[in-house]
Amino acid sequence: MKQKEMQLITIKGTKEGLTFYIEDDSSFGEIIEELEEKLAATPTSEKNEEEQSLSVIIKLGHRYITNEQKKQLESLIEKDNRFFVERYESEVIDKIQAETWIEQSEIKTISRIIRSGQVVEVIGDLLLIGDVNPGGQVRATGNIFVLGNLHGIAHAGIDGDENAVIAASYMNPTQLRIAKYISRSPDYESEGVYMECGYFDKEKEKIIIDRLQVLPYVRKELRGLERRILNG
């Protein structure tokens, strides 16, 4: 009762919905307690029943919460179907998350020739300095950049990232694969082209191969050095 004046949770209304500011120096138990009180205190308006439930953004400050705690919060907030948790915003993430984050946004540089029968797979972007010979394969969860001749298979976005691109100094691949899409070379003998890139076009639903110069226009995020990374 003595702490009643100190608010642990501040609720603010915005155009999009509600934002819950949660103090980050109190225990999780106290938060749950106060949240229960706060939610009980808000009257259930009968009129709004047909309306959509309000979206809630939870700002956690420097508090780190586990997935179980997230579930606990969500079940509490979404109990009466009045609110739903849109997202969490926290200043901190845990170490494993941070490591995968770094790994996925890193460029892995490999300098060698990928010969027939060899497969190179990386997490994040791949910068290959060397050739991919026919029968060789390079795979990355992110983009693939080949500083050399691409004759074999390149598969970018192997975990399903359709925004991944493939660029090569000399593009004459057997196949280009982006996420689940595959594009293969024509059946007639074709000369490769210097400085080209391949990307997935969402409208045409296929992989487009074009001059390297179009890349910054179709993938704006590649313009800057820093990658735009969404806080998970």
Add this chain to the structure above:
Amino acid sequence: MGEAIVVTSGKGGVGKTTTTANLGTALALMDKKVCLIDTDIGLRNLDVIMGLENRIIYDIVDVVEGRCKLAQALIPDKRFESLSLLPAAQTSDKSAVTREGMLDIISELKQDYDYILIDCPAGIEQGFQNAIAGADEAIVVTTPEKSSVRDADRIIGLIEQKEMKRPRLIVNRIRNHMMKQGEMLDIDHIVQMLSIDLLGIVVDSDDVIKASNSGEPVALNPNNKASIAYRNIARRILGETVPLQSLDEESGMFSKVKKFFGIKS
């Protein structure tokens, strides 16, 4: 201490055995002590090309399984004292020789010979692994055909994973007229793709087949283009700098006349 060189290709029929026989002969011509080992167990050929088939008493499997001493299985060549052959067995298969057995044989041979040329079977299985086990260096043979170059690429990849010197390349069976017309891959293209050093090029010649059938390696013939190519390769193995052979045919009367009138052949 001698040097063990494996002659390999991945694909069959590109001329590994012919290359081994001729390089061995060419090196022996230069007074080097050479031992040829046929590791294509079950499908031996090297003895036939060398014309030594009728002299085989013991073979490599007998040595590995201890039925004879290594020296007993070695067949001296009928032309050169400094050339010997360790033949493959015809009755067993590739599993009859182990990696360790191979290493023992090669280290023993290295004491007595300058060069040990190992004729590798086609494929990338056990036989290939055995053949390259004791080698210090590899010579990759390819022909100017796509399939053969693909296999060579695969083989180079496997060799690069072993602790061996960088492999070197021989482009075999070159048909000049086809290469000129662009119907065969050109040598620059092959070398660029495989990105290993070119040890030599050998033109396709009917004499090579004739020589193989008669058991007299073509390298013995001083006037044949293929023979000169093999001798040049042998000299490069010894460390000499020899320019690549020109592919153009010696101009006959007809082409001289054409040249006179300025017609390009």
